Amino acid sequence: MQPVLIIGAGLSGLSCALYLHKKGIPVQILEASDGIGGRVRTDELDGFLLDRGFQVYLDAYPEAGKLLDLPALDLKPFEPGALIFDGEKLHPVMDVFRRPASVLRSALAPIGTLADKLRVALLRFKILHSTSKSPDQTTESFLKNFGFSPRIIDTFFRSFYGGIFLENDLRTSSRMFEFTFRMFTQGSATLPAAGMQGIPQQLVDQLPADTIRLNSPVTSIHGKQVTLNTGETLTASHLILATDAHQTAKLLPAFQAQSPTWRAVTSLYFTTEKAPFPDPIIALNGTGKGLINNIAILSNVAPSYAPTGQALLSVSVLGLHQNENLAALVIAELQTWFGPAAKNYRHLRTDHIRHALPEQKPGHKSPGSLKLNNTWICGDHNTTASIEGAIISGKQTAESLLASL
Ligand SMILES: Cc1cc2nc3c(=O)[nH]c(=O)nc-3n(C[C@H](O)[C@H](O)[C@H](O)COP(=O)(O)OP(=O)(O)OC[C@H]3O[C@@H](n4cnc5c(N)ncnc54)[C@H](O)[C@@H]3O)c2cc1C
Known part of the structure; x- marks a missing residue:
């Protein structure tokens, strides 16, 4: 039997593959990049765990919780609440239902x-x-x-x-x-001890070893046949496009009308020996001015994110900022938050994420799965732009495909 071909090893493709595999359907995933996880990936750099953009896993996600072994992820929770910077100092605003002492x-x-x-x-x-x-x-x-x-x-x-x-x-x-x-x-908002990529990795670990072909970008699809960048063609029993909506529109022109606009983010990592505050809590810019939207000291939440004696700061700047001086500008702004010590923060990396989240305005439709020209389409754009949404879309696509057999 020809396998079901799934294009994309992000969370929606992996979740779809897992539901089909559990029903005994052979699946093969073709992934363009050199790793699994799509937008949920983590790189190790000099002992730091750098997620590709600041992300958290909400441990109340119901469908994700069914596929994942949450205790094995060793989730480290953020404090429920935030520190809000008003231009002079940080003010704690806590979820008083869970932190009554802070009322x-x-x-x-x-x-x-x-x-x-x-x-x-x-x-x-x-x-x-x-x-x-x-x-x-x-x-x-x-x-x-x-x-x-x-x-x-x-x-x-x-x-x-x-x-x-x-x-x-x-x-x-x-x-x-x-x-x-x-x-x-x-x-709670949490971080897996091994980094956010621990989440897709758990799905991969539940699939047969040879399910995923990395470095295999699909360049075109014709009916149930796909062509890779090498010219190789593969034939599927059923074809599922689990690419982000931008790539989906490129591969399937019929989808273009539904292709969303995108929200971008620029994410910067810094390290310092002494964390500017000790708590595992997000800090927010409440001034309405400046570049920084939010800051998290990830090593306060999950110590495994940084080598011993080092703190790892994640700073999110909304939109795409290609400015070469961005790290210096952010450091200058951090000094207004944390004083002159911030001048010595060491910049580790900047990620420019153009296709971070599909825009989901009022009236956004959430079909879960979609079928166009005999191709099933899944991904977070079909549900909610989130880890939970991607996993639900994968599940619903698998269910629709199974129902059609
Ligand atoms: C910076 C950032 C912060 C976020 N924060 C959160 C958060 O805190 N909590 C939360 O729940 N969600 C968050 N999200 C959203 C969440 O990560 C996504 O909604 C989800 O991962 C999308 O999964 P997906 O499978 O739909 O798409 P993707 O993850 O984009 O997967 C698509 C896959 O298809 C592959 N692909 C593309 N084209 C081809 C091709 N031609 N051939 C083969 N393969 C191809 C890609 O390489 C990729 O692996 C965040 C996202 C970003 C970027």
């Missing part, structure tokens, strides 16, 4: 009004318990309609969700906001 400090922090803080509790209740759905709208209008003040939207929501949506106009669909808010409420 006073959080209530007194000059981030939004007291009414805003009560509204967060109301929103939490509504998202966890209400069955009625709010209309799909931008996240910004959802927050305004919920009664949040412009101050808390500007100082907290723009940078916190800016770091997740990779845009801080908050134009992303409120469905995505509600989904991530629920995940943060029900669990």
Whole structure:
């Protein structure tokens, strides 16, 4: 029997392969790059674990949790909350339901009004318990309609969700906001001890050894035949495109009309001997000015991310910044956050990630799986742009294909 050919060894392709394999269907994955994981990859550099862009795994993701062995991932949690930089100092704003001792400090922090803080509790209740759905709208209008003040939207929501949506106009669909808010409420943001690539690696480990061919970019598809860059052609029983939406549109012109626009991010890593703060918590730029959106000291969360005696800082700048002086500009900005010591931070690497997340505006359709010209299409663009979304899309594509047999 010809195998099902899956193009792309990102999380959607791997999840699809695993569900088909569990049903006894032979699968072969063709991957263009030199490794598995797609957008979820980690490189080791001089003892540091550098994820390709700041990412976290939310341990409440229900479908991902079914495929992964979470204890074996040795997930290290972030503190629930954030430190917010107001131009002078960092103010802690904690999830008071999980850190009740912080209620006073959080209530007194000059981030939004007291009414805003009560509204967060109301929103939490509504998202966890209400069955009625709010209309799909931008996240910004959802927050305004919920009664949040412009101050808390500007100082907290723009940078916190800016770091997740990779845009801080908050134009992303409120469905995505509600989904991530629920995940943060029900669990923790975490880092696997071995780096984010530990997640796709666990899926690969559950597949037969010869399932994946790396360094095998597909250049064209014709019916159930694919051609690789070497000219080699392969024939599939069924063909699944699990590439990112940008590549999907290139390989399958019929998809072009649905190809989304992209959000980009520039991610910088620095190291220093003394971490500027000791806590495993994200720090957000609440000033609305400057390049930096968010900072995490990854070695405070997962010590395995850095050699002993070194701290690893991850700084996210929204959008693509190709400026050669970017690291110097970020270091100058870090000095306003952490004082003159930041001048000596050592720059390790900058990642420019053009195709980071597909735009998901209000009205975004989430078909899970899609079939065009006899080719199945899966990927995060079909669901929510997230690890969970990619895994769900892989699962739903496998289920649709199995149902069609
Ligand atoms: C910087 C950044 C931060 C993020 N933060 C988070 C986060 O904190 N939490 C979260 O849940 N999600 C996060 N995400 C989103 C999440 O990583 C993605 O939604 C998910 O990994 C997408 O998986 P995918 O399989 O749909 O696509 P991809 O991971 O893009 O996989 C597609 C694969 O197809 C391969 N490919 C492409 N073209 C070809 C070809 N012609 N032939 C063969 N192979 C090809 C690619 O090399 C790639 O391996 C983040 C993403 C980025 C980039």
